[in-house]
Amino acid sequence: MSGFGFEVLARSRRARLGRLATTHGSVRTPAFMPVGTQATVKAVTPQELRQAGAEIVLSNTYHLSLRPGHDLIRELGGLHRFMGWDGPLLTDSGGFQVFSLAELRRIEEQGVRFRSHLDGSEHLLTPEKSMEIQAALGSDIVMAFDECPPAGATREEVAGAVERTTRWALRSREAYTGPGTLFVQGGVHRDLRERCAAELVREGFPGYAIGGVSVGEPQPAMLETVRHAAELLPAERPRYLMGVGTPLDLVESVACGVDMFDCVMPTRNARNGSLFTSLGRVNIKRAEYARDERALDPACSCETCTRYSRAYLRHLFQAREILGARLNTIHNLTYFLGLMQALREAIESDSFAAFRDAFVDAQRGEEEEDAP
């Protein structure tokens, strides 16, 4: 756990301003982590990530272990060097990916058997194997291997998954010998989450993730879960809400005391032409933008907004040009990371409540405008 630390620097209501220290530098929280699934955040360079405001990147154990292989990355000096990102890296455990992507998955106490979505080859992912992969990658923040029950799972199934996740967290800690630090994640149902959190907190991990949310439930239900989960976790440890979410989700979760987020939304939506701006969402393929000379977001200072028009972005999207994916990604990341910066400033000046109210109002106004 060399070099790891977390400090809460300020509070505004339940929202926390903090600093996460790793051997590859520190991260200001609340932090958003762009997702670099295959050792690249799709369409952008590490320099562009820095420019957009990224301080930490997430990458995926499942994908990298299958291609190009974690042994290869270790031989080449680790993931930081391989992808040219010298800042902090967090890797997921592979659990969620195995459950959502792989074929023929079968859960055993030992781990999960699955077939690769790339070539159908059979693999066994265990807590020990997940730790070996994440250590080979040289990750700064390593996630304990978890079982991720599907959205429609019964209470009994979730209970089984929670217990197994707890056992697997301890096996993960036992097995991990890499240079990074280990986070754990918990389950869904209120009482089960309480039991899970109590056990994991008693065991004392460096950081805690809230998993099993944002799997299709309505936003109020998700926020209720997040609020409850955050209360169960120790105040002096970072809280990481996995796979979340929309800008509004981020603001509301920061309000619950969450410190870290990751989501493919800014990058995936960018490639689909769905752009986040200070004036609301822009679906760049719409005909109304064909002759629109304005910057995508007049309040944004990213390369995309300072150099190109909405008309050009629409043309690139319609013509399926790679440059369109690039420029859209740069903008969406700048928007998400700029929102985190604004949240940090609001907490520092103890004006978070006002910021949140204004943001929620603006989002509501936008939704009403979008309505038919």
Add this chain to the structure above:
Amino acid sequence: MSGFGFEVLARSRRARLGRLATTHGSVRTPAFMPVGTQATVKAVTPQELRQAGAEIVLSNTYHLSLRPGHDLIRELGGLHRFMGWDGPLLTDSGGFQVFSLAELRRIEEQGVRFRSHLDGSEHLLTPEKSMEIQAALGSDIVMAFDECPPAGATREEVAGAVERTTRWALRSREAYTGPGTLFVQGGVHRDLRERCAAELVREGFPGYAIGGVSVGEPQPAMLETVRHAAELLPAERPRYLMGVGTPLDLVESVACGVDMFDCVMPTRNARNGSLFTSLGRVNIKRAEYARDERALDPACSCETCTRYSRAYLRHLFQAREILGARLNTIHNLTYFLGLMQALREAIESDSFAAFRDAFVDAQRGEEEEDAP
């Protein structure tokens, strides 16, 4: 023809060092023009083009007239502003694209009827229409509308095409009222090319293009045509060899006195993983590069070669990541544009013959190594 000029500054054997002046700045020749078919050189920004050494970009009349439409681009201030490239732009006539891409094309004296490859809509491209489109785009160098006979055309068919191209060149000149300057292009067969060149030279155009080569004929035959064609053209005018070619083609054509080139080879090959280096071609998908920590080209100072390994480029290619297309394109353009710079320096120091001999030897050595 405001702002246009061409000056030959030095000669080394038949190779010429020159300067082309346009209202958007000057271009050192011999020059290679990256191809920006749809108002973007695929995968890269204008800033990256500059960084790679590009001084002029080619764009396509056919594509832009269909999408987003030349009227739209004119309304938005022209192609330079639309795509964010403030340097010189050359546009082709649309002739070659209509013949190679469109469906149901029918040649009439008036022009060419065709159906769009995008939506099947019917269009008529005439010399007058081509000029209207290129003027709307605000091109700096405009190409006269030509008939481009297919590779297997009979002598009679080529003769008809040459005569029509000559008539269309005069109609193009008559019709063109834009801010740029007009180049013409000629045919294939030796005597027909002589007749075509004689007529067009007598008419006196600002620049001359050699078309109808590089359509599948062996390299010696192509170079024989280029050598012959270059001799037919006035020494004081720029000579543009359309759609050529490999690095060796460029060197050998400069040896014939050609001043300007365009080709999709560096950009298209980049996206296919075929990379040009000082050590020879690299097919980056090959397994031998999977663990290769070296820079793609140790002699290259581009972003790709200074920041990333061959192993990483191979992984990006295998994983079909957009960043791979970007980094490969940046390198290949840097290689092609760096070769042009080396050619210019060799001409300036009157050491072109030695440069050419060394280059041809190196290419031969490479071909032998590639042989089975």
